[in-house]
Amino acid sequence: MPISVKRWIDGDETAAEMLARVSTERSVLLLPPPLHRLPLRVGNVVELVGPSPSAKTLILIQAAINMILPNEWNGVHYGGMERSVMFIDLDCRFSILCLSEMLKHRILHSNGSMNKMNQKQKDIDMHNCDARRKPNFPYDEELYSMCMRRFLYVRCYDSFEFLATLKTLHYQLQKEKEVEHSSIHLLMIDSIGAFHWVDRASSFLPLGVTNRSHSVLRFLLDKKTAIILGYKVTREKAGHVKGPWRNWEKPSLQSEFETVVQEIRKLVQVHPMLIIATKATGFGDRTFANDASRRNSVLDTLDTRNVASNTRQLPYQEYMPSVWQSFVTHRVLVQPSGDHCTMVDHENQSLYFSEWLLPSLGFLDKFIVQDGGVLAQVTAST
Amino acid sequence: MAPLKSLEQEYSFIDSNFQKFCACRGIFTVEDFLLCDLHSLTVFAEQEPNSETLKQGITQVLSVIDGQHQPWLNGMDLLADTIQNKHILSTGCEGIDMLLGGGLHEGQLTELVGPSSSGKTQVCLQAASNVAKNHMGSVMYLDTCNSFSAQRVACFVGLASNLTLDQAKHKILQNVMNNILCRSVFDIFTMFDVLNQLEFNLRSQKVGNHVRLLIIDSISSLITPILGGNGSQGHALMVSAGYLLKKLAHEYNIAVLLTNHTVGGEGGIPKPALGETWKTIPHVRLLLSRDRGNNICSISIIKHSSMASGKAARFTIYGL
Numbered sequence: 058m059p060i061s062v063k064r065w066i067d068g069d070e071t072a073a074e075m076l077a078r079v080s081t082e083r084s085v086l087l088l089p090p091p092l093h094r095l096p097l098r099v100g101n102v103v104e105l106v107g108p109s110p111s112a113k114t115l116i117l118i119q120a121a122i123n124m125i126l127p128n129e130w131n132g133v134h135y136g137g138m139e140r141s142v143m144f145i146d147l148d149c150r151f152s153i154l155c156l157s158e159m160l161k162h163r164i165l166h167s168n169g170s171m172n173k174m175n176q177k178q179k180d181i182d183m184h185n186c187d188a189r190r191k192p193n194f195p196y197d198e199e200l201y202s203m204c205m206r207r208f209l210y211v212r213c214y215d216s217f218e219f220l221a222t223l224k225t226l227h228y229q230l231q232k233e234k235e236v237e238h239s240s241i242h243l244l245m246i247d248s249i250g251a252f253h254w255v256d257r258a259s260s261f262l263p264l265g266v267t268n269r270s271h272s273v274l275r276f277l278l279d280k281k282t283a284i285i286l287g288y289k290v291t292r293e294k295a296g297h298v299k300g301p302w303r304n305w306e307k308p309s310l311q312s313e314f315e316t317v318v319q320e321i322r323k324l325v326q327v328h329p330m331l332i333i334a335t336k337a338t339g340f341g342d343r344t345f346a347n348d349a350s351r352r353n354s355v356l357d358t359l360d361t362r363n364v365a366s367n368t369r370q371l372p373y374q375e376y377m378p379s380v381w382q383s384f385v386t387h388r389v390l391v392q393p394s395g396d397h398c399t400m401v402d403h404e405n406q407s408l409y410f411s412e413w414l415l416p417s418l419g420f421l422d423k424f425i426v427q428d429g430g431v432l433a434q435v436t437a438s439t
Numbered sequence: 440m441a442p443l444k445s446l447e448q449e450y451s452f453i454d455s456n457f458q459k460f461c462a463c464r465g466i467f468t469v470e471d472f473l474l475c476d477l478h479s480l481t482v483f484a485e486q487e488p489n490s491e492t493l494k495q496g497i498t499q500v501l502s503v504i505d506g507q508h509q510p511w512l513n514g515m516d517l518l519a520d521t522i523q524n525k526h527i528l529s530t531g532c533e534g535i536d537m538l539l540g541g542g543l544h545e546g547q548l549t550e551l552v553g554p555s556s557s558g559k560t561q562v563c564l565q566a567a568s569n570v571a572k573n574h575m576g577s578v579m580y581l582d583t584c585n586s587f588s589a590q591r592v593a594c595f596v597g598l599a600s601n602l603t604l605d606q607a608k609h610k611i612l613q614n615v616m617n618n619i620l621c622r623s624v625f626d627i628f629t630m631f632d633v634l635n636q637l638e639f640n641l642r643s644q645k646v647g648n649h650v651r652l653l654i655i656d657s658i659s660s661l662i663t664p665i666l667g668g669n670g671s672q673g674h675a676l677m678v679s680a681g682y683l684l685k686k687l688a689h690e691y692n693i694a695v696l697l698t699n700h701t702v703g704g705e706g707g708i709p710k711p712a713l714g715e716t717w718k719t720i721p722h723v724r725l726l727l728s729r730d731r732g733n734n735i736c737s738i739s740i741i742k743h744s745s746m747a748s749g750k751a752a753r754f755t756i757y758g759l
Contacts, residue, residue: 153517205514221507258675
């Protein structure tokens with residue numbers, strides 16, 4: 058037997074060794090409720106599905122805070138992972154003040170809990186926290202700015218910017234590794250379906266369609282719409298005019314997401330990361346019922362796998378291309394409870410439901426948003 | 440986005456040879472480049488005789504692509520930008536200012552939702568006059584239903600125009616009026632024209648006085664006519680309008696105030712028009728309603744990016 062084959066059969070580590078290696082390299086990441094139910098590691102792709110508003114972005118921010126905080130700092134336990142995170146904002150509604158406030162709240166809370174023995178002292182500290190001159194543990198500006206610097210953010214106003222961001226993300230990650238010396242463990246996308254309508258319109262415009270009779274008015278309206286939606290005269294300049302309609306070019310939704318998935322897949326191979334993407338639903342709304350059935354018939358022709366998933370009676374209308382669907386490894390549905398003041402004992406608390414759809418756990422979790430944006434699970438007894 | 444040919448002059452490696460290499464693989468524009476698999480393209484390039492220059496060409500196109508997205512910022516940079524550039528504009532209406540923690544935030548879209556005659560236009564006019572008077576900025580007012588009233592603005596400034604105004608007061612009133620640019624807009628295409636022109640002016644810094652507030656009263660009367668029917672063009676235009684507004688708001692530090700009407704929802708309970716898709720556009724949604732028979736309005740938060748919904752306040756609209 059050739060030596061190389063023998064070596065291959067022998068293997069180079071025992072199961073115990075491998076388990077030890079994998080559990081350090083691909084350790085379970087600390088995530089806030091409702092993502093804490095299952096162990097999530099780098100390489101997983103999690104989709105948070107829910108109507109707007111259902112605390113999706115808040116969950117992302119809390120997950121980011123868990124990552125950017127150190128485990129321990131100056132003798133205080135913060136329980137973070139001390140990693141950088143990346144946030145790609147497609148919704149363009151992210152507020153940095155929100156993250157800043159929640160981070161401060163977490164730091165103060167951890168500082169405070171260390172001192173629970175001395176309640177009086179804590180009260181004084183809470184009082185003084187604005188003045189920022191606490192004798193025992195001053196508001197730690199250094200820790201705060203260190204954490205904030207680990208949060209990396211980019212916003213995209215259209216799908217081209219999104220693709221351009223992904224295409225050059227590899228360089229950005231490399232750069233970050235050199236500067237911060239900490240690798241990025243979490244990539245967040247808020248929200249993945251943001252440009253759905255704009256990009257999907259391309260399949261409805263009479264682009265390159267043969268012999269469709271259109272009135273002059275219709276033609277002009279379509280042309281105007283096409284210009285606004287960013288269709289550019291591209292082929293003409295490149296010398297490839299095949300007809301009056303061929304000029305209006307835009308990649309289809311399908312090919313766009315094929316590229317998105319391909320880019321992320323390649324990235325994760327080189328830089329192991331957990332991906333969390335939010336997805337807004339709401340198309341299952343009753344007022345959209347007509348619309349939804351029509352969309353279904355359109356999707357039938359577009360890709361058949363979607364229909365298969367629709368027959369499984371999802372609680373929402375699926376609209377993402379199948380290439381993205383099959384890329385997702387975990388899916389969680391979040392929903393606001395009908396009325397948000399069911400927990401009357403505290404005023405600023407809203408109650409949400411969450412449910413694991415992939416893998417299906419078959420039960421509902423409840424969680425609340427407490428002061429300072431902290432997510433907490435509600436036990437079944439309440 | 441640009442065809443590769445147009446990059447020829449600026450980038451030495453994107454020469455006719457490189458373009459030919461790309462054209463063989465169906466790549467004519469930077470857009471096509473975005474959709475292609477760079478790894479396999481590099482492998483192809485390596486098989487060519489002049490592989491080094493081709494690979495440098497690929498790197499140059501990548502650097503062009505790198506300039507096509509917004510820059511990456513870390514949390515501290517973002518915070519500095521927000522604190523320095525994104526101010527809070529008082530609306531001049533105490534109830535609303537209290538509710539929103541000071542007023543309208545620059546960089547954000549605030550939407551007023553309410554049935555007819557619930558005071559939406561009054562809030563818009565008051566915010567316009569207050570920003571024009573007290574914040575030294577100009578206001579762009581897109582009026583879709585001929586409801587803009589200069590008299591009302593004068594009234595909010597506290598200087599109802601009558602003959603007894605003295606010289607100084609007349610000057611103030613003139614300044615306020617000069618700061619409010621009102622445009623009548625009756626369809627969404629005109630709105631895109633106006634907004635694109637505004638963006639062009641802001642980018643080339645042609646605007647004399649800094650625009651700080653953009654009001655569209657009402658956005659729903661522009662969007663509703665294009666929704667429905669077959670095809671998703673209406674939705675596409677609606678989402679594009681939303682993104683254009685967000686871009687204007689964030690990149691040029693403008694507070695955007697929109698109004699939206701209500702329609703009958705489930706069980707006859709009124710709900711905001713424009714449906715689920717529009718829900719993801721504004722940062723803040725406020726519901727307005729007015730008591731019958733008097734001028735007291737109540738306002739409550741339906742959605743806020745950093746505040747719990749459900750908070751409410753009341754305020755009075757003073758008569759003419």
